[in-house]
Amino acid sequence: MPHMPITSTFVFTTWIGRVLSAGCDPVPPLALPITDIKISSSIANSFMRGIPVNIGTPPQSIVVLPWPDLNNTSIYDEQSNCDSSIIWNDQICEIRRGGYFLETESTTFTMSADLIAAGGTPNELNTPGIELGVSKLLSTSLAGTETLTTGPNITKALTIPIGIPRLRWDNGYTMLHAMGMGSNSTFLHALVAAGQISSRVWSIWWGRMWTETNAMDGSLVLGGYDKEKVTGRNVTLPLDYTPQSGCWTGMKVTVSNLMINFRNGTDVGILPRNSALQFCIVPQRQLLMEAPNSIVDTFQNATKMTSIGTSFGLHWNSRLFNASSNIFDGDVTFVLNDGLDIRVSNSQFFVPFVDVDRGGVRNVDRTKKELVMFGVGEELATLGRYFLTAAYLMVNHDERTFTMWQANPTTKSSLVAVQREGSQTRDCGSSGGSVDTFGEGSDRNTNRDGGSPVPESAPLSTSMIAGIAVGGVVVLASIIAAIFIIRRRKCRNMATKTEATPPGYDQVMASGDGFFIVDQNSPQEIAGSFPGNPNKRKSVELRAEQRPQELHGSLHTYLPGRGPFVSKWVSTTW
Ligand SMILES: *[C@@H]1O[C@H](CO)[C@@H](O)[C@H](O)[C@H]1NC(C)=O
Ligand SMILES: *[C@@H]1O[C@H](CO)[C@@H](O)[C@H](O)[C@H]1NC(C)=O
Ligand SMILES: *[C@@H]1O[C@H](CO)[C@@H](O)[C@H](O)[C@H]1NC(C)=O
Ligand SMILES: *[C@@H]1O[C@H](CO)[C@@H](O)[C@H](O)[C@H]1NC(C)=O
Numbered sequence: 378m379p380h381m382p383i384t385s386t387f388v389f390t391t392w393i394g395r396v397l398s399a400g401c402d403p404v405p406p407l408a409l410p411i412t413d414i415k416i417s418s419s420i421a422n423s424f425m426r427g428i429p430v431n432i433g434t435p436p437q438s439i440v441v442l443p444w445p446d447l448n449n450t451s452i453y454d455e456q457s458n459c460d461s462s463i464i465w466n467d468q469i470c471e472i473r474r475g476g477y478f479l480e481t482e483s484t485t486f487t488m489s490a491d492l493i494a495a496g497g498t499p500n501e502l503n504t505p506g507i508e509l510g511v512s513k514l515l516s517t518s519l520a521g522t523e524t525l526t527t528g529p530n531i532t533k534a535l536t537i538p539i540g541i542p543r544l545r546w547d548n549g550y551t552m553l554h555a556m557g558m559g560s561n562s563t564f565l566h567a568l569v570a571a572g573q574i575s576s577r578v579w580s581i582w583w584g585r586m587w588t589e590t591n592a593m594d595g596s597l598v599l600g601g602y603d604k605e606k607v608t609g610r611n612v613t614l615p616l617d618y619t620p621q622s623g624c625w626t627g628m629k630v631t632v633s634n635l636m637i638n639f640r641n642g643t644d645v646g647i648l649p650r651n652s653a654l655q656f657c658i659v660p661q662r663q664l665l666m667e668a669p670n671s672i673v674d675t676f677q678n679a680t681k682m683t684s685i686g687t688s689f690g691l692h693w694n695s696r697l698f699n700a701s702s703n704i705f706d707g708d709v710t711f712v713l714n715d716g717l718d719i720r721v722s723n724s725q726f727f728v729p730f731v732d733v734d735r736g737g738v739r740n741v742d743r744t745k746k747e748l749v750m751f752g753v754g755e756e757l758a759t760l761g762r763y764f765l766t767a768a769y770l771m772v773n774h775d776e777r778t779f780t781m782w783q784a785n786p787t788t789k790s791s792l793v794a795v796q797r798e799g800s801q802t803r804d805c806g807s808s809g810g811s812v813d814t815f816g817e818g819s820d821r822n823t824n825r826d827g828g829s830p831v832p833e834s835a836p837l838s839t840s841m842i843a844g845i846a847v848g849g850v851v852v853l854a855s856i857i858a859a860i861f862i863i864r865r866r867k868c869r870n871m872a873t874k875t876e877a878t879p880p881g882y883d884q885v886m887a888s889g890d891g892f893f894i895v896d897q898n899s900p901q902e903i904a905g906s907f908p909g910n911p912n913k914r915k916s917v918e919l920r921a922e923q924r925p926q927e928l929h930g931s932l933h934t935y936l937p938g939r940g941p942f943v944s945k946w947v948s949t950t951w
């Protein structure tokens with residue numbers, strides 16, 4: 378019976394396809410809004426843009442930003458260590474930190490000896506260019522575990538290790554609570570362990586800010602990405618955290634040219650011929666880019682503008698312009714080496730002057746404009762949050778890659794789960810949300826709809842079919858029984874574990890007692906004392922007379938805040 382193997386294979390595949398896709402629900406991704414949140418209920422327009430999170434019991438609302446260069450999460454309490462050269466009073470500090478978490482008022486905060494004992498990750502980075510305090514955070518933070526909930530659909534509270542900084546470790550201008558989204562993120566591990574997402578994948582689009590029309594919230598997607606918010610082809614590159622790469626978020630891209638797109642259709646490239654510039658993508662940074670000073674100067678000269686100073690507002694270090702002077706109205710395009718062009722629209726890199734005043738009110742002053750670019754010296758250039766108004770970024774820690782698209786600014790949403798290649802969960806995606814598996818070829822369709830590409834075979838005689846039926850049924854029945862058992866087990870495991878979950882993690886989350894071994898080499902103390910001004914390297918270009926000064930009240934023109942007060946984030950009922 379020469380045809381039997383072919384036919385059996387076909388029948389077998391079809392059956393397996395059905396069996397695997399029956400009754401195993403995919404874990405859909407979660408989407409958290411990146412939006413303007415009113416930080417203090419008693420202060421009008423005390424807005425900050427970030428992700429609303431409820432922490433502790435009873436829940437306290439705070440605002441976080443994802444930090445790809447931290448593995449664990451830093452939450453500020455009242456000892457919030459704002460840099461007084463940037464933040465002029467405590468009220469501003471509280472607003473710009475995204476509200477304080479008062480651990481003494483939470484019944485679920487469990488203090489531990491240190492962050493590693495709390496289940497924190499033993500390794501953090503010490504790459505030049507990263508916030509100087511990062512390598513010291515681990516040893517100096519007040520540590521513990523705490524429960525948090527975020528997003529309307531995360532019904533189950535997660536318990537994760539948190540650190541409460543006791544050191545002024547960050548730059549003064551990326552201020553909100555820091556959600557660690559690094560390669561060994563405790564937050565992502567906890568979500569996977571709790572079965573709330575099925576892969577350590579996260580994606581971000583920042584939204585569109587400050588425009589009179591068409592402002593949009595951004596979103597952070599956990600476990601996948603939002604396919605409505607991407608357009609065109611993508612570029613996928615490996616995450617590289619090595620010191621050689623020099624990029625502390627692991628996401629380094631090469632830009633072969635930077636084009637100025639004039640309104641009349643003329644495009645002018647401003648990078649010198651045959652030169653390329655490497656950028657580290659740092660989504661939490663407050664600007665579009667930090668690049669060599671000569672590039673920013675060339676940009677300013679090519680657009681025939683004259684700066685009136687440096688900003689000390691929310692977009693600290695950006696260049697200020699008089700809005701009633703000759704203001705460039707075109708776009709800027711980053712031409713990536715890998716064939717992707719990211720065009721940032723004028724409104725998203727030429728923004729109004731924004732600041733939080735002494736009373737905690739966010740003021741938008743449209744008489745001045747800020748070019749959200751900063752000239753740096755030797756350190757690696759960065760692309761910050763305003764780059765992610767135009768680019769959509771997905772980080773896949775399971776595959777150790779990151780992917781970028783040109784963003785499609787929209788409020789529409791269609792979440793796609795992204796799962797590990799070869800993962801057992803991929804066939805569970807035939808109903809509900811779609812599941813996209815990297816590197817998957819056409820065979821996925823075969824499994825999904827029960828074998829559309831029918832293998833070619835010669836017609837079979839009735840007796841052959843009978844033989845196949847009798848022989849096959851017995852064999853298939855036992856195989857299917859076995860598959861059923863395996864599948865059930867895998868589907869169940871999927872909810873609690875992926876291949877990438879570090880051994881023992883679940884147990885730690887459950888029991889709360891840490892058994893991690895401290896890597897003696899990793900959290901190294903910085904020799905000598907911590908520099909008094911962590912901002913020093915950033916402000917190196919500022920001349921003395923440009924240093925932060927008190928702004929006078931008259932500079933702040935009151936404009937109604939743009940963001941709605943999102944009351945549901947503040948309510949304690951979810
Ligand atoms: C929350 O769940 C509802 C119902 O399942 C769904 O319609 C909605 O899109 C989800 N929202 C988010 C932000 O994921
Ligand atoms: C996170 O932890 C991993 C593994 O311990 C380490 O390799 C990495 O450098 C740490 N930092 C980041 C940003 O991923
Ligand atoms: C990731 O972090 C856990 C603690 O959360 C730690 O036990 C594990 O060693 C880390 N993984 C790597 C690869 O360092
Ligand atoms: C990225 O593009 C490749 C083809 O270049 C495609 O195979 C892959 O599915 C895309 N990834 C996503 C997440 O869309």
Ligand SMILES: *[C@@H]1O[C@H](CO)[C@@H](O)[C@H](O)[C@H]1NC(C)=O
Nearest residue numbers: 639640641642643679680681
């Ligand atoms: C477009 O405007 C730029 C800048 O003003 C100018 O240099 C260029 O010559 C103009 N191009 C055309 C085709 O008018």
Ligand SMILES: *[C@@H]1O[C@H](CO)[C@@H](O)[C@H](O)[C@H]1NC(C)=O
Nearest residue numbers: 670671672674675676677678
């Ligand atoms: C920009 O223009 C200024 C003033 O004309 C000039 O001094 C400077 O060298 C120019 N810089 C660059 C990088 O072109």
Ligand SMILES: *[C@@H]1O[C@H](CO)[C@@H](O)[C@H](O)[C@H]1NC(C)=O
Nearest residue numbers: 685698699700701702744745
């Ligand atoms: C901007 O320019 C206008 C007109 O030249 C002037 O009246 C105004 O004072 C300037 N504003 C600032 C902040 O320099």
Ligand SMILES: *[C@H]1O[C@H](CO)[C@@H](O)[C@H](O)[C@H]1NC(C)=O
Nearest residue numbers: 449450451501514515518540
């Ligand atoms: C975890 O370590 C990192 C860097 O060492 C630091 O960001 C963080 O503070 C620690 N956890 C917290 C939230 O303190």
